Amino acid sequence: MGLAIRSLPGLLLATTLVAEACAVGLSWGLEPAYDTLLYAVFSCTLTATGALILTRHPRHAIGWSLCGLGVANSVTGELAQGWGLRSAVEGWPGGPFAEWIALSSWLPQAPVLVLLLLLFPTGHLPGRGWSIVVWVCGLGVLLGTPGWALDPELGRNFISGRNPYSVDGLPVGALYAVGFGLVAVSLIAALVAVVRRFRASSGVERQQMKWFVLASVLLASSLPMAGILWNVFPIVRVIPAITLTLWVVAIGVAVLRYRLYDVDLVISRTFTYAALTALLAAVYAGTVVLIGAFAGRGSPWSTAGATLAAAAAFKLLHRRVQSRVDDRFRPERQEALRTVALFIEELRADRAEPEQVVDVLRTALKDPGLRLTFVLQADETPMNTLGKAAPELGDRESYAVRRGGITLGHIAWHPRAATDPALLPAVVSAAGLAIEMARMRVELRRRLDEVEASRVRLATVADEERRRLERDLHDGAQQRLVSIGLTLRHAQHQLGTANGDVRHTLDGAVAEVTAAIDELRELAHGVRPPLLDAGLGPALHDLANRAPVRVEVTATGERYPLDIEAAAYFVACEGLTNAIKHADRILLQVARCDSTLVVSVIDDGLGGATVSPGSGLTGLSDRVAARGGNLRIDSTRGRGTTLVAELPCVS
Numbered sequence: 001m002g003l004a005i006r007s008l009p010g011l012l013l014a015t016t017l018v019a020e021a022c023a024v025g026l027s028w029g030l031e032p033a034y035d036t037l038l039y040a041v042f043s044c045t046l047t048a049t050g051a052l053i054l055t056r057h058p059r060h061a062i063g064w065s066l067c068g069l070g071v072a073n074s075v076t077g078e079l080a081q082g083w084g085l086r087s088a089v090e091g092w093p094g095g096p097f098a099e100w101i102a103l104s105s106w107l108p109q110a111p112v113l114v115l116l117l118l119l120f121p122t123g124h125l126p127g128r129g130w131s132i133v134v135w136v137c138g139l140g141v142l143l144g145t146p147g148w149a150l151d152p153e154l155g156r157n158f159i160s161g162r163n164p165y166s167v168d169g170l171p172v173g174a175l176y177a178v179g180f181g182l183v184a185v186s187l188i189a190a191l192v193a194v195v196r197r198f199r200a201s202s203g204v205e206r207q208q209m210k211w212f213v214l215a216s217v218l219l220a221s222s223l224p225m226a227g228i229l230w231n232v233f234p235i236v237r238v239i240p241a242i243t244l245t246l247w248v249v250a251i252g253v254a255v256l257r258y259r260l261y262d263v264d265l266v267i268s269r270t271f272t273y274a275a276l277t278a279l280l281a282a283v284y285a286g287t288v289v290l291i292g293a294f295a296g297r298g299s300p301w302s303t304a305g306a307t308l309a310a311a312a313a314f315k316l317l318h319r320r321v322q323s324r325v326d327d328r329f330r331p332e333r334q335e336a337l338r339t340v341a342l343f344i345e346e347l348r349a350d351r352a353e354p355e356q357v358v359d360v361l362r363t364a365l366k367d368p369g370l371r372l373t374f375v376l377q378a379d380e381t382p383m384n385t386l387g388k389a390a391p392e393l394g395d396r397e398s399y400a401v402r403r404g405g406i407t408l409g410h411i412a413w414h415p416r417a418a419t420d421p422a423l424l425p426a427v428v429s430a431a432g433l434a435i436e437m438a439r440m441r442v443e444l445r446r447r448l449d450e451v452e453a454s455r456v457r458l459a460t461v462a463d464e465e466r467r468r469l470e471r472d473l474h475d476g477a478q479q480r481l482v483s484i485g486l487t488l489r490h491a492q493h494q495l496g497t498a499n500g501d502v503r504h505t506l507d508g509a510v511a512e513v514t515a516a517i518d519e520l521r522e523l524a525h526g527v528r529p530p531l532l533d534a535g536l537g538p539a540l541h542d543l544a545n546r547a548p549v550r551v552e553v554t555a556t557g558e559r560y561p562l563d564i565e566a567a568a569y570f571v572a573c574e575g576l577t578n579a580i581k582h583a584d585r586i587l588l589q590v591a592r593c594d595s596t597l598v599v600s601v602i603d604d605g606l607g608g609a610t611v612s613p614g615s616g617l618t619g620l621s622d623r624v625a626a627r628g629g630n631l632r633i634d635s636t637r638g639r640g641t642t643l644v645a646e647l648p649c650v651s
Helices: 002-027 033-056 061-090 095-104 107-119 128-149 152-157 172-200 203-228 234-256 263-295 300-329 331-348 354-365 420-430 432-495 500-527 530-534 536-545 562-580 616-626
Strands: 371-374 397-403 406-413 550-554 585-593 596-603 630-634 641-648
Touching: 002 033, 002 061, 033 061, 033 234, 061 095, 061 107, 061 234, 095 128, 095 152, 107 128, 107 172, 128 172, 172 203, 203 234, 331 354, 331 420, 331 432, 354 371, 354 420, 354 432, 371 432, 397 420, 397 432, 406 420, 406 432, 420 432, 530 536, 530 562, 536 550, 536 562, 536 585, 562 585, 562 596, 562 616, 562 641, 616 630, 616 641
Parallel strands: 550 585
Antiparallel strands: 371 406, 397 406, 585 596, 596 641, 630 641
16 A cells, blocks of 8 residues: 555556646647647646655645645646547547536636645644635635536637536626635735744744745736636637746656745846836836827837837846845845945945954854964864964854865854855955955964974074073183183192292283183173072162163063063173163163063163174164064164163063
8 A cells, every 4th residue: 555655656657747748749749839848747747746755755735735636637737638628620529528528627726726735844834723715715616616617608619609507697798706715814914924824933944935825826826817817818828838837847846846946036136127127117118108299109219229228228227126135035144245245335445453253254144253364274174363372163053164276274163054055155255355454464473383382482592592501611711721721820829939930921821811701701690690590680780880881770670581681681791781871861661561671771872873784782672572572772863862672571
C-alpha cells in the first residue's frame, strides 16, 4: 500500500504527459499553436510540481492538490477540447460531448484553487473556521456549473454553434450569477487569508509566503482582466495559462527551494518594472496626443517624439522608482545600504576613520557581536582592527571579504533570518573601500610596530654592549694600569735616592699611567656612568658639578628602568654639551608625568639650534624614538634653547 502511494505521483505525471501529448496532437492546426502549447505546459507544470513536492513531503496536501488539478485539467480540459475539435473535422463520435466537457470543466476547478490558497505553505488551514470558505466555493460550483453548462448561450462557443445539452426554461442565468458570485467571494476570502497569514508569518514561513503572495497578486490581477476581454481580444486567452503556470512554479519554489533565490529582489524588480511600464505608457500616450494636436493625428513626428520622451523618462524615472519600491519591499536592505553610504561619505570628507567600519557593519546588519578580521598574509593569524591576533570564531558564521580577487579578511556574525545571507554581500560590497583602507592601516601599524620593536632591540643590544665595555674597562684595563702604577711606585721606593735620573723616569711613567687611568675612567663614564647604579638623580647632580657653568638640577630619587635611565642621562649629557658652549645658566629638570619620564634642558644662550643630519641631536632623537618616546626642541634665536625628551616608563 505504501509503495503504491509513493508511486502514485509518478503515475499521475505520466498520465498528464500522455494526455497532453494526445491533446496537442489532436488540436494541432485547428487552433493557435501558442494557445495549445501554453495550456499543455500549464497542466504538465501542475502535476510535475505536485509530484516534486510529494517526493520530499509524501503527505503534503498541496502536492496532492496540484497533481489532481493537473490531471483533471489535462483530461477534462485539453484532451476533451482536442477530441472535440478533431471530431468536428474528421467526423469522429462524441465530439459535442467532448466540447461540452471541455467548456464546462473550468469552474469545478475553483475549489482546488481556493484550497491551495488556504493551505499554503503548511498544508493546513489557517484556522478551523476557514473551512467554510471551501464549502461556499463548492456550493457556488454546484450552482454555477449547471447555469453555465446548460445555458443555450454557451452554444456560440461550440463548433456547431449550438449547445446540445441546453435546457430551456431553466433559470441558468441566475444560477450562474449566484454560483459564480459565491466562487468569487470564496476566492476573495482565500486571498484575505493569504494576506493575514503573510502578515503573521516570520522566518522560513515568511520567505515562502513572499513567493506565494507575489504570484497570487499577479494571478489575481490578470484573471479578471482576461475574463473581461476573453471574447474581445482572443489573444488574452493565453494570459491565464502564463500567470497560472508562474503561480504553480512559485508554489514549488516556495515549498522546496525558497532559499535558492532572493525573493525580495524578484518582488522589487517586478513592481519596479510594472510601475515603470505604466508611467512610460502614460508618457508615451500623453506625448502622442500633445504632438498630434499640433502636427496632426498619425504624424510620424508624434511617434518619434513619444519614443524619445519615453526613453528620456525611463532614464529619469528608473532610479527613483527603484528606490521607492525598494524602500517599500526591501526596507531592511535599503536601511543597511543607506547606513553604509552615509559612512562612506563621512570617510571621504575625513570626518570618520576607516576602523569605524566595524561599528557601521554592526549597525547595518543589526548584529552587535559582529567581528571583522583582516588577513595580512595567507599563513599568518588574522588580525583585528587594533592589529592584535583575532580570537576564534566560535559558533559564528564566517563570510570571506574579497576585493579585486584578494581576500581582505572575514566577517563573523550571527544571521538573524533567511534574508541575511543575501543582505550581507550587498553591505560588504558597499563598504569594500572602507574595509580595504582599514586593512591597509592595520598592516601599516603592524609594520611600524615591527620597526619600533627592531629599534628597541638594537638600542637594548647597544646598551648591553656599553655596559659590557664599561665592566671590561673598569675590571680589566683600568685595574691593570693601577697595578702597574703601584708597581712603579714600589720600585721607586726600593731605589731610594740613589739614582735621581731613574727616579725622575719613574715619576714620568707613573704620571703617564695616572693620565691613562683618568682617560679610561672618563671613557667608561661616557659609556655609562657608575653613578647610574645609585639612580638617575645622583648621576645628574654629578654631571652638573663637573660642568664649567652654573647648572641647576631638579630631580627626585625615584628609580626607573635601566634603559630609560640611560636614555635620560644621555639626553642630559647632549643637552648640557650643546648649552655649555653658549649659555651662562642652565636648568636641568627631570620629572615623571603619569607613565612618562620628562627630561628638560633649558638654557639662556643664543638659541638657533637645529637638528641636522649627522649631528648629536639627530642621534639623540633616534635614541629617544627607539625607546618609544619623542624629542622636542624650541630654539628661537636670541631666546635660548629648550630641549624636552618624553620617555614612556613603567617602573
